[in-house]
Amino acid sequence: MSLYLIILIISIAGPLAMSFEKNLRLYKRWKFLLPAILITMVFFVAWDIIFTDIGCWFFNPRYNSGIYINKLPLEEYLFFIAIPYACAFSFYAVQFHFPKFKFNAKWTKILTYIIVGTSLIISVVYSDLTYTSINFLILAVILLLSYIFAKDVVEYYLAIYPILLIPFFIVNGVLTGTGIEQAVFDYNPDVILGVRILSVPLEDMFYNFSLLLSPLALTHIFEKRFKTSKAL
DSSP: OHHHHHHHHHHHHHHHHHHTTTTOOOGGGGGHHHHHHHHHHHHHHHHHHHHTTTEEEOOOGGOOOEEEEETHHHHHHHHHHHHHHHHHHHHHHHHHHTOOOOOOHHHHHHHHHHHHHHHHHHHHTTTTTHHHHHHHHOOOOOHHHHHHHHHHHHHHHHHHHHHHHHHHHHHHHHHHHTTSSSSSSSOOOGOOOOOOETTHHHHHHHHHHHHHHHHHHHHHHHHHHHHHHHHO
């Protein structure tokens, strides 16, 4: 079994088992959450394939199964299921146990506009760095759309995301080379700023922000539409 697959199994095992916990009962959200994750997966896999093809990043065959689909190892596809699900579990768990742990409407608006504005500026200033520029552009779009269509989620997400960065640095740290001889995947230095925390490129923190927010916002939208149609 590949190291990449082992990391993914460890990441999702606990959250999946705890999804049946009698209070949180995340499994009841599956009919909304799983389609949301799959839709997000389609977008990010397409991005992944394009960036792999143009040489922005690469995968180390030493740490994956060797099964490739459109130049991506099988584990990379599973990554976009396992990690968003594990983080969605953490998000809903914090939200359930600490329902007041969020920003109010005023501060959510202020922070959203600051993050969106800053992201757009960074995207333009570093337009010569492919990953940096596209990453921040997509973050601005996803956050703005989430704020428009799922503001309740954004209120919690902006507060909870720093907590989600803890498992992120553990998992992504190993994947990018922390504690192992070589990285499971790594980046072309010509497309990133070159600033790293441990072995994690700074841009990955914001890539992760978009990747995790997308299924949460979509789940909220699906739930809201379901409740509306049921009430009619």
